[in-house]
Amino acid sequence: MRIRWLLAGGAAAAALGAGTAIATHVPQIDPTTVPVGFLATHNDVANFKISSFARAVKHHRADVFVQHVQLGPNAMTPWHTHPGPAIVTVVSGSLGYQDQHGHRCKTVTYQQGHGFVDRGFGHVHRAIAGPGGAHFYVTYVLPSGSANHMILAPAPGACS
Numbered sequence: 001m002r003i004r005w006l007l008a009g010g011a012a013a014a015a016l017g018a019g020t021a022i023a024t025h026v027p028q029i030d031p032t033t034v035p036v037g038f039l040a041t042h043n044d045v046a047n048f049k050i051s052s053f054a055r056a057v058k059h060h061r062a063d064v065f066v067q068h069v070q071l072g073p074n075a076m077t078p079w080h081t082h083p084g085p086a087i088v089t090v091v092s093g094s095l096g097y098q099d100q101h102g103h104r105c106k107t108v109t110y111q112q113g114h115g116f117v118d119r120g121f122g123h124v125h126r127a128i129a130g131p132g133g134a135h136f137y138v139t140y141v142l143p144s145g146s147a148n149h150m151i152l153a154p155a156p157g158a159c160s
Helices: 050-056
Strands: 044-046 063-071 086-101 104-111 114-118 125-142
Touching: 044 086, 050 125, 104 114
Parallel strands: 044 114
Antiparallel strands: 063 125, 086 104, 086 114, 086 125
């Protein structure tokens, strides 16, 4: 698997510009400035569905991005999707994952040490930090050559 490590800090909302997608080329942090060691350990991650990972990996290849996101208290990302699955691990604070289930809008909150998998491929959602804010890592597994790791989208009908 070809791997592109992206360690991008800052709030996701600040990183998102106008339009329907994030810039094609995102900056990579100098790896010599990141401390050596584990950035997250023993996080309990829910909702792994192998089918979305199999869909992202073609010819034994995929692009992988790793992003550190910080959101302030009660801050939220815009509604968006990803071109492949994303593994989210909450390492500080709490993070709500909001999306549509049937005809209702649902928010599941994950505390430090826990996380989830977003299946991507058009599944629209957003993240909402808890009252103390949130730091979380996202590992995107995207089909090789994906132009972006995040695509802005309108809120699902039940969440409008």
